[in-house]
Amino acid sequence: MALKDKYDVVIIGSGPGGLAAAISAKKYGAEDVLIIERDVELGGILLQCIHNGFGVEIFKEDLPGPSYAQRFINEAMLLKVEALLDTMVLDITPQRRIFASSKINGFVDIQARAIVLAMGCRERTRAQVRLPGTRPAGVYTAGTAQRWVNVEGYMPGKRFVILGSGDIGMIMARRLTFEGAKVERVLEVMPYLTGLTRNYVQCLLDYDIPLQLQHTVKRILGHQRVEAIEAVRVNEKWEPIPGTEEIIPCDTLLLSVGLIPENELSKKAGVQLDALTGGPVVDNNFETSVPGIFAAGNVVHVYDLVDWVTEAGLAAGKSAARFALAERRREIRHIPLLAGHNVRYVVPHELDKQTLMEEEVRLQFRVKQPVEEPVWVEVHSENNLITRKSERYVRPGEMVTIVLTPRHYEEVERATSLTVSIVER
Amino acid sequence: METTEKMICITCPKGCTLEVTHDGQTVLKVEGSGCKRGKDYVERELKDPRRMVASTVRVRGGTHPLLPVYTSAPFPKPRIQELLAELRKIEIKAPVKMGEVVLADALGEGIDILASRDMPRMTG
Ligand SMILES: Cc1cc2nc3c(=O)[nH]c(=O)nc-3n(C[C@H](O)[C@H](O)[C@H](O)COP(=O)(O)OP(=O)(O)OC[C@H]3O[C@@H](n4cnc5c(N)ncnc54)[C@H](O)[C@@H]3O)c2cc1C
Numbered sequence: 001m002a003l004k005d006k007y008d009v010v011i012i013g014s015g016p017g018g019l020a021a022a023i024s025a026k027k028y029g030a031e032d033v034l035i036i037e038r039d040v041e042l043g044g045i046l047l048q049c050i051h052n053g054f055g056v057e058i059f060k061e062d063l064p065g066p067s068y069a070q071r072f073i074n075e076a077m078l079l080k081v082e083a084l085l086d087t088m089v090l091d092i093t094p095q096r097r098i099f100a101s102s103k104i105n106g107f108v109d110i111q112a113r114a115i116v117l118a119m120g121c122r123e124r125t126r127a128q129v130r131l132p133g134t135r136p137a138g139v140y141t142a143g144t145a146q147r148w149v150n151v152e153g154y155m156p157g158k159r160f161v162i163l164g165s166g167d168i169g170m171i172m173a174r175r176l177t178f179e180g181a182k183v184e185r186v187l188e189v190m191p192y193l194t195g196l197t198r199n200y201v202q203c204l205l206d207y208d209i210p211l212q213l214q215h216t217v218k219r220i221l222g223h224q225r226v227e228a229i230e231a232v233r234v235n236e237k238w239e240p241i242p243g244t245e246e247i248i249p250c251d252t253l254l255l256s257v258g259l260i261p262e263n264e265l266s267k268k269a270g271v272q273l274d275a276l277t278g279g280p281v282v283d284n285n286f287e288t289s290v291p292g293i294f295a296a297g298n299v300v301h302v303y304d305l306v307d308w309v310t311e312a313g314l315a316a317g318k319s320a321a322r323f324a325l326a327e328r329r330r331e332i333r334h335i336p337l338l339a340g341h342n343v344r345y346v347v348p349h350e351l352d353k354q355t356l357m358e359e360e361v362r363l364q365f366r367v368k369q370p371v372e373e374p375v376w377v378e379v380h381s382e383n384n385l386i387t388r389k390s391e392r393y394v395r396p397g398e399m400v401t402i403v404l405t406p407r408h409y410e411e412v413e414r415a416t417s418l419t420v421s422i423v424e425r
Numbered sequence: 426m427e428t429t430e431k432m433i434c435i436t437c438p439k440g441c442t443l444e445v446t447h448d449g450q451t452v453l454k455v456e457g458s459g460c461k462r463g464k465d466y467v468e469r470e471l472k473d474p475r476r477m478v479a480s481t482v483r484v485r486g487g488t489h490p491l492l493p494v495y496t497s498a499p500f501p502k503p504r505i506q507e508l509l510a511e512l513r514k515i516e517i518k519a520p521v522k523m524g525e526v527v528l529a530d531a532l533g534e535g536i537d538i539l540a541s542r543d544m545p546r547m548t549g
């Protein structure tokens with residue numbers, strides 16, 4: 001795929017949020033739409049969520065995650081959305097320039113008229129839940145284990161304890177059981193389940209996997225590899241209750257302790273973040289505090305239902321297309337004012353052609369070199385002389401002014417840039 | 426013999442806790458359901474409990490070593506382990522298209538096992 005320098009809408013991340021944004025941007029008139037994804041394929045996290053339960057709202061069907069993603073991938077491809085895979089976006093500027101590093105294309109530098117941030121979320125890790133004990137192998141996040149078991153095809157252990165009763169943790173408990181592992185226990189520090197009750201039934205109860213509420217991991221035991229964990233009951237303040245400790249032998253501990261929006265890039269783009277959600281502050285069009293930068297999906301706040309992520313993506317894509325089209329119209333109306341022969345700079349830098357329909361526009365500039373004899377100050381379009389005036393001399397210390405008037409509108413209307421230059425007589 | 430027990434409806438994400446009075450497989454009373462599907466669930470759960478099953482099968486020459494698959498309809502719960510053992514024996518060849526039948530009429534239950542996604546052939 002030949003990359004363009006400039007796109008109407010660039011979407012970062014190809015999960016359901018990004019795919020929906022791309023589809024809707026196309027439908028609302030954006031011409032060049034590009035998705036940049038760091039993985040080698042489109043689809044995002046759903047590709048590893050092989051269980052059913054997706055799409056009940058949008059498709060009125062109970063689909064596995066990969067099928068839900070595939071439907072949107074197919075639609076995006078039909079609409080000729082471009083995709084740059086295996087490419088990590090490193091930086092975004094508030095002026096919507098994107099810098100990325102790509103396996104195939106090397107260093108990529110793209111200007112976008114509008115951007116949709118759809119980087120999703122990531123899991124909280126051990127450091128964020130402060131687990132004491134040794135640091136043996138065998139402690140992973142539930143999502144990492146999910147990818148290994150469901151996509152890459154290897155089992156991280158044989159006997160598991162899962163910390164956290166979130167949906168990913170419970171779904172993994174069933175999945176590991178399917179693959180012949182033993183899940184000894186699911187521990188939850190809160191006095192209630194943090195995932196859906198139906199997952200408690202069909203993932204834990206169905207397979208006799210014990211759940212203990214108000215329990216946590218006090219210590220991890222083992223040297224090279226996890227050998228056991230010490231579970232303990234906690235009070236309302238999450239303090240361990242002495243005497244309730246229990247050693248549970250296991251070789252793997254999975255953490256399913258919550259998700260946080262992935263916003264390193266948003267910060268770099270100067271987007272204002274909400275301390276509560278961890279995601280960008282957005283308006284009802286999903287526009288962030290930086291004009292032309294939109295955000296959708298779990299990057300904004302962690303959703304319960306993927307259908308709602310899709311809805312948010314559709315809305316953000318539509319807003320981004322609108323912004324990009326307005327930007328295109330602005331670009332057609334606005335042309336650059338360039339410094340030609342012996343001119344250092346011109347102010348203003350750009351001309352809004354429509355102004356000239358009604359009023360005159362003063363162009364001011366300084367020369368590079370003094371010329372102590374009469375010269376022409378000329379304004380050219382690509383092909384024609386638009387106007388000129390004479391000066392008896394020009395000097396860098398003295399600003400020069402030349403005026404465009406409504407009489408010039410017809411010529412200027414056809415121009416894509418204007419150049420101001422000094423011509424010796 | 427009449428018994429009363431708690432059951433959780435898993436038909437939708439609400440997950441209502443139902444108080445069920447039944448005599449064997451005959452449902453006498455259901456309380457606490459958010460909608461009328463709650464009673465249907467209880468009846469099915471007592472007579473013939475079923476679950477959607479999603480797992481993977483091995484795939485050769487694809488972009489990944491595993492292909493995610495799922496049951497075309499809820500599968501009888503007591504036979505899930507048997508079904509999983511059956512799936513472990515399968516190895517198919519890429520490319521695969523979403524919805525392709527990976528195993529027809531699994532265990533003679535009249536339910537097909539379908540591919541959850543496309544699996545393109547590995548290139549290069
Ligand atoms: C481990 C895990 C398991 C989950 N399981 C479930 C579940 O079972 N059911 C459910 O409803 N929801 C689940 N979720 C929530 C799920 O994330 C959402 O339902 C949905 O996938 C969110 O869509 P998204 O488009 O916002 O993000 P994602 O699907 O996460 O997509 C974000 C994409 O952005 C890409 N990306 C991020 N940063 C960059 C960068 N700098 N450059 C290029 N690409 C980048 C990522 O590679 C990824 O493909 C899970 C989430 C996680 C983390």
Ligand code: SF4
Pocket residue numbers: 434435436437438439440441458459460461462463464466
């Ligand atoms: S009873 Fe109705 S509302 Fe309640 S979980 Fe079942 S289907 Fe959902």
